[in-house]
Amino acid sequence: xxxxxxxxxxxxxxxVHFPIKSGLLFDRTVGYVYAVDGVSLSINKGETYGxxxxxxxxxxxxxxxxxxxxxxxxGEIVFDGTDIRSLKGESMRRARRRMQMxxxxxxxxLDPRQSVESLLVExxxxxxxADDKAATSRRLRETLDAVGLPASALSKYPxxxxxxxxxxxxxxxxxxxxxxxxxxxxxxxxxxxxIQAQVLNLMEDLQNELxxxxxxxxxxxxxxxxxxxxxxxxxxxGLVEEASSDDLYREPMHPYTKALMSAVPVPDxxxxxxxxxxxxxxxxxxxxxxxxxxxxxTRCPWAQPTRCADERPALREVLSGHRVACHxxxxxxxxxxxxxxxxxxxxxxxxxxxxGDTGELIPTP
Numbered sequence: 001x002x003x004x005x006x007x008x009x010x011x012x013x014x015x016v017h018f019p020i021k022s023g024l025l026f027d028r029t030v031g032y033v034y035a036v037d038g039v040s041l042s043i044n045k046g047e048t049y050g051x052x053x054x055x056x057x058x059x060x061x062x063x064x065x066x067x068x069x070x071x072x073x074x075g076e077i078v079f080d081g082t083d084i085r086s087l088k089g090e091s092m093r094r095a096r097r098r099m100q101m102x103x104x105x106x107x108x109x110l111d112p113r114q115s116v117e118s119l120l121v122e123x124x125x126x127x128x129x130a131d132d133k134a135a136t137s138r139r140l141r142e143t144l145d146a147v148g149l150p151a152s153a154l155s156k157y158p159x160x161x162x163x164x165x166x167x168x169x170x171x172x173x174x175x176x177x178x179x180x181x182x183x184x185x186x187x188x189x190x191x192x193x194x195i196q197a198q199v200l201n202l203m204e205d206l207q208n209e210l211x212x213x214x215x216x217x218x219x220x221x222x223x224x225x226x227x228x229x230x231x232x233x234x235x236x237x238g239l240v241e242e243a244s245s246d247d248l249y250r251e252p253m254h255p256y257t258k259a260l261m262s263a264v265p266v267p268d269x270x271x272x273x274x275x276x277x278x279x280x281x282x283x284x285x286x287x288x289x290x291x292x293x294x295x296x297x298t299r300c301p302w303a304q305p306t307r308c309a310d311e312r313p314a315l316r317e318v319l320s321g322h323r324v325a326c327h328x329x330x331x332x333x334x335x336x337x338x339x340x341x342x343x344x345x346x347x348x349x350x351x352x353x354x355x356g357d358t359g360e361l362i363p364t365p
Contacts, residue, residue, distance in 0.1 A: 007042040007078075008181060008213045009066065014039050014075035016058070016065045020288065034287050035061040037237035038075075040315070043181075043230075048207065048214040050228030050245070052221060056284060057234040059217045063183045066215065067099050068092070080180070097127050100174035104186035106166035110158040116144075116169055117154040120176050127177065139176065146209075147172045147202060164195035168202070175206070183215045188223060200227055221260065225249055233257050236295045237287055239315055243322040253324045253333055255300045278339065294327070301339035302332050 016036040021027040036058040043049040051059045064070045066077055068084065076083050084095050103109035110119060120140050124130040141151045147168040158166055167187065174182050187203070188196040204227060206212060218224050224231055224245070231248045233241040233256065241254040252261045255278075262278040280299045285291055291298050297308035307327055315325040331337045 006044060008045040008080055009043040009215070010076070010078040011039055011041050011062075011066065012076040012078065014062065014065060014077060015073045016061050016070060017073040031288055034237050034290055036065060036072075037290070039234075039237075039239050041232055041239060041242065043213055043215060045180075045213055046207070046211050047229040048216055048227050050216045050218060050224035050231045051234060052218055052224050052231065053234035054284060055219065056236075056287065058237045058287070059234050060185050062234070063101070063185050063215060063217050067096070067101060067183060069101070093127070097177050098180045100177060100179040100182050102167075102170050102174050102182060102184040102187045105190050106163060106170045107158065107190075109170060110166060110173075112158050115155055115157055119158075119169065120144075120154075120173055123173065123177050129177075143172045143176045146175060146206065162195075163191050164199060167191060167199055171199075171202070171206075175210075178210075179212070181213045181215070183217070185217045186219065187216065189218070189220065196223070203227065221264070233260070236285060236290055238295060238325065239323075240296065240325045241323065242315070243319075247319075247322055251333075253318060253322065253329045254296075254326050255302050255332065256296050259301075294325075302328060302337050303340075304328065304337075 014036060015034075015038055018033040018035060019029045020031040020033065022030045039058075039062055041049065051062065053059050061070060065072045068077070072085065075085075077085055079095060079099065082095070084092065087095055114122075117140060120143065121130055121136060124136060124139070130136045140154060144151060144153055149165065149168055149172070153161070153165075153169070158169065161169065167190075171187075184203070188199050191199060200223065203214070207214060214227075216224065216228060228245045231243065231245050232239050233248075233254065235256050241248065241252065241257045243253075248257070249261070252258050259278040259280050262276065278301060280301070282299050285295070285298060291309075293307075293309045293311055294300070294303070294313050297303040300308065303309075304327070311327070313325045313327045315323045318324045318329045326332070328337055
């Protein structure tokens with residue numbers, strides 16, 4: 001079993017704002033895309049944190065910001081006790097070796113002109129770990145074996161593999177540097193359902209064997225429920241709910257999470273006919289001009305006209321280990337506030353968002 005001894009990663013009020021430029025001769029900033037706007041969370045060693053939300057909510061940007069693949073605008077990113085935003089040059093390179101990423105599309109993330117051996121050895125060379133040819137060859141073969149691929153794969157190219165095998169190569173590329181943290185951005189969304197289960201089981205086995213810590217970014221609630229210890233739900237750049245996987249799926253407390261869960265189909269037709277579907281009004285607001293107050297209040301069936309529109313709720317602990325960013329979470333749970341009647345609307349993401357996410361939010365079957 002994996003040893004778990006406190007936080008490996010802590011994000012403290014992290015913001016990632018992308019400037020919007022205008023002008024032909026002289027660029028001037030005319031606004032910002034508030035892709036991530038004040039997220040705080042922690043991930044314990046050896047655990048999996050699942051981050052879910054609609055396209056455009058900022059979850060992919062948050063993952064890239066954690067690794068400093070995009071530079072955060074503000075906040076602290078504490079990795080193993082060190083704020084990596086203060087690191088530069090060689091010290092940042094050493095830290096980055098311990099933090100690797102698995103990308104969504106295994107075909108586009110692998111250079112088709114490079115063999116598998118070249119793809120895997122590239123990271124070792126970048127960190128000065130490929131000087132001993134015999135040790136390097138042994139390391140590559142061991143890594144391929146760990147992800148279920150034969151040593152003969154080293155001489156082949158990405159187009160010679162299936163989608164599931166290519167994602168195993170992507171996992172091997174992350175593993176070859178022996179990292180502590182892996183950020184997996186939609187790691188199975190491009191795969192068939194049967195292959196998804198194989199890849200998720202592989203990631204779980206690797207975590208138990210190697211003591212890995214995961215941040216899994218997904219729009220599929222089934223994926224997160226299967227693999228995550230803790231789940232965070234993002235909406236329009238902020239975290240609106242966080243709890244253990246069991247607690248969140250058993251008793252969602254934020255109105256947005258409740259709406260997502262109400263869309264989950266139930267296999268019992270009698271239960272399915274009786275249960276109430278929570279409908280959201282309107283479209284996802286633009287991250288360039290988010291609503292004042294609670295950012296969900298423009299679509300929330302429980303929103304109150306004054307406080308929700310004026311005051312942004314803090315992410316607070318409502319139950320033990322269960323944080324919710326809602327002024328009225330307890331009242332909603334107790335039934336003291338009833339939902340308003342809303343017109344049925346299609347809930348769809350804002351296509352102009354800059355988070356880099358793709359795909360709809362998929363419920364658990």
